[in-house]
Amino acid sequence: MSEHWQAPAADGPVSGRVEVPGSKSVTSRALLLGALSGGPATVSGAPASRDTALMVGALRALGVPVEVDGQRVAIGAHDGFRAGAVDCGLAGTVMRFVPPAATLASGPVVFDGDPRARERPMAVVLDALRALGADVDGSALPFTVRGTGGLPGGEVVVDASASSQFVSGLLLSGARFEKGLVVHHDGKPVPSLPHIEMTVDMLRLAGVAVDEGEPNTWRIAPAPIAARDWTVEPDLSNAAVFLAAAAITGGSVTVAGWPEESTQPGTEILAVLAQAGARIEPGPDGMTVHGPDVLAPIDVDLHDASELTPTVAAVAALADGVSRIRGVGHIRGHETDRIAALVAELTALGGLAQETPDGLEIHPAPLRAHPERPWQAYADHRMATAGALVGLAVPGVVVDGIDATTKTFPDFPAQWAELVN
Structure with a gap:
């Protein structure tokens, strides 16, 4: 072109x-939740876009079997994530959603992306993961998450006033942490709150209980994430x-x-x-x-x-x-x-x-x-x-x-x- x-x-x-x-926001969440469930899962209506390809590539880098047939993506059954290298491109959903999942990998996961992606804010997510017990090198792309097969989890305070993706990225993997996850936002109002509502709704559809009873706070108990079939609007x-x-x-x-x-x-x-x-x-x-x-x-x-x-x-x-x-x-x-x-x-x-x-x-x-x-x-x-x-x-x-x-x-x-x- x-x-x-x-x-x-x-x-x-x-x-x-x-x-x-289809919605790239729904697609990214569905693909990651499918991988976190252990599979098998499908995502129908996924756009054949670069963001979709980058998320599929990220999951494959973590050892997840993924097959793409037009707008249908099939995630195969697997027994966990492995070490690898993830290309984030310019996809905010990849650079902010996948690192929390990478803490569950059995070895280091290296993240990098396009030149502009290296300028995008990442420290909030990476500092939060460190506070939750993760071993992370760096505060922006490129960085490395040294997965140990699990993460203690617990409570963390973040300032998500620059992006709702900081909250969504943590919540998507929170149920897989040993103690679950409690995210407190402390700062100016979170932008694009509907995107967090999307994350919460999709987690609930995957069988995860999310408590939003306290303002600017999201609580997730440790639980399995259900494998299911997703349809993207x-x-x-x-x-x-x-x-x-x-x-x-x-x-x-x-x-x-x-x-x-x-x-x-x-x-x-x-x-x-x-x-x-x-x-x-x-x-x-x-x-x-x-x-x-x-x-x-x-x-x-x-x-x-x-x-x-x-x-x-x-x-x-x-x-x-x-x-x-x-x-x-x-x-x-x-x-x-x-x-x-x-x-x-x-x-x-x-x-x-x-x-x-x-x-x-x-x-x-x-x-x-x-x-x-x-x-x-x-x-x-x-x-x-x-x-x-x-x-x-x-x-x-x-x-x-x-x-x-x-x-x-x-x-x-x-x-x-x-x-x-």
Whole structure:
């Protein structure tokens, strides 16, 4: 796939029906829980994405038999984890979910990843594992977890204000620790709390009792994790980009298979687009968004759904008024500094965007593609799809690094072009 991708401009309202790959968040949790159960287990609807491949590779590195057949992943029965080397790539779920499981391995497990991954915060998880009795070298990628076949576990205090993955990563393996696990969060509010709710719900489906009776505290008693078959729902954050296309162009787009209930933060896109003037219509075939004639400005707190920020920023840049996105200061530590990246790319098109302490402020301005400066994706799938959204209304936008979408949506360019055209 070419690094430089011409984003298709919309000649009129964009309308159609799309099917998006399964949720990478659900998939990562299901794969790890399947491995922790000892198998056999299956995961159906797993996206054929880089993040899925990295998690499968991590499990294989730990000695877990894994077979992939399209969107179905089968985890074979095994009697424990072994020493190995894990490539985290740029997948936060691999670098934060797998180390706690690696404490159960019979030997050292070495972790490394992409250059940007080495800059992402990891100390909270690794310090927590040390406090729980693990032997860990390092505080960021690359690091080594020296597994001893088990972990004492017990109580630990963490500051998860930079990422909910710090809590989820510990909880997923907590039932396998000798004393179980109690995680206390002490710090600013945890972002993306729905992702922790997703973790808790999936643990319960795997037979693990989780006590959330005390604020900012999660208690898990030692227990086996049940082997089961998982079905993955569509990735609603990826779906959000297609629904936003309807809002931007005044069109009508349906995302098939939208769940009636979900812990995915991507569900919040519906309220955001409604604020922008779109009409939301759930139906038996999925979720449909009908775009307005003129986009209204947006003022929204995305603290619990911060992964939507690039999508919402693209909509806001085309709105008729000043928009504000709040509560997302922590995304400076995501795949890239998403706040700085959005300001840089919108400004390069002539937009008026500025950073705030916890987000962005975007003023209306005419946007124009620069013939010699592509929209930079920063190896970030959400930045790449944001460029595609802006390109609907700004002819000539070229995205440099569209292949970043393989992280969660391998066929994005083709599906996008099919919808727009």
